[in-house]
Amino acid sequence: MEVIYDKHNVRVSVVPIGPQKRISIEAPGYVPFPQIDTYYPLPLIRKLIEVKGPVWFADEIARDEDPAYVQRTIKWGTLPFVDPGEMRNARVLDFGCGSGASTSILARTYRDAEIVGVELDPMLVDLAKARADFYGLPNMKMLVSPSPDSLPEGIGTFDVVNLSAVLEHLLPNERKALLPMLWERLRPNGTLFIYETPHRFFPIETHTTGLPLINYLPSKLAHAVINVAGGPNWRGRTWTDMLRAGIRGGSIREVSKILGPGAQFLPPTRMGMQDRLQLWHAKASEGRRPQRSKDLVYSGLRALRTVTRIEMLPELSIAVRKVDLPT
Structure with a gap:
């Protein structure tokens, strides 16, 4: 096993398994793919960690290699x-x-x-x-x-x-x-x-907040409601930030x-x-x-x-x- 990242309470290790590599990610909080197998070489894996971060880089691998993604x-x-x-x-x-x-x-x-x-x-x-x-x-x-x-x-x-x-x-x-x-x-x-x-105009805003009926509200009112009911990730964020994240x-x-x-x-x-x-x-x-x-x-x-x-x-x-x- 080779540890290729170990900072800020996040640890990424790699184990060879035949022609592939098994990547394991240990981190506090949500990790989309705690373990994933890949054909990627180590330099490309390291580049992914650098660009996408040590928690989310495995999701980027799955986007490319997983036929169900x-x-x-x-x-x-x-x-x-x-x-x-x-x-x-x-x-x-x-x-x-x-x-x-x-x-x-x-x-x-x-x-x-x-x-x-x-x-x-x-x-x-x-x-x-x-x-x-x-x-x-x-x-x-x-x-x-x-x-x-x-x-x-x-x-x-x-x-x-x-x-x-x-x-x-x-x-x-x-x-x-x-x-x-x-x-x-x-x-x-x-x-x-x-x-x-x-x-x-679907009744539930499925992409970001998961809140019902937000799609039917005017922008100013939707912004105010999301700041209150959208959870900690959305408090204090501007309407432009929400639009960029895909709220509409x-x-x-x-x-x-x-x-x-x-x-x-x-x-x-x-x-x-x-x-x-x-x-x-x-x-x-x-x-x-x-x-x-x-x-x-x-x-x-x-x-x-x-x-x-x-x-x-x-x-x-x-x-x-x-x-x-x-x-």
Whole structure:
């Protein structure tokens, strides 16, 4: 056993187990992955600890290597809407990709496609490049975004634009600026994917506080209530901090309004999907033991839609095709 980190009451040790390494994390408080097996080399593990911290770096490993994590998210965010052949030889923009877990997965899955990751934080971009070097991915390219509401110069155009767990972290003015920019960079008949974003008007704010009815309150009142009832992590924080953390999700109406004419929302027709509600339930149930709570939520949402014709989902999973408008 080798101890690779031992500071501030946090201890990280590594034990070789065949071609993998077993990482154990001992720390006070919540640890998302106290133990994890990985193929990562020690230099990359140390770089992860440096950038993501000794408690959360294992979560970043799982995002990349665990097939039930981000790999599963990408599968259910894209394949129900389009044929996998559309990704072959495509140029794909993975916008707001963080340290490149989703970018790496896309590059490994579609090796004849060009995958371009864009991220605001240079440290995360360096980490993503280290991942690409580890896997040997010449089709994966990383760029630093110059600001939260702009794109790198000379980025070019794309067949696919991917936003995985991104939209909710953009401030309202950034959404209005960035979505049209991304749409402009999308080639005719290209597809914009937005998924892993909480629904703006779901009765429970699922992404950060877990509080009910917050999504229906005006911003000032929501801010005041969260400061009181949101728990110690939210007391004293500004509304901008909360928005950046993802307190306000998105909606199809918002995306449609920003993109304007020429945005065709695709129905989920592959993988046995008939609508977005069934898509959410299938994703929530895949590869897991039956969860009565998820089934009850699904039944309740179906009843709500039947009675009121309102489609309400815990999270968005949408694909938007860029179509030519008749002249």
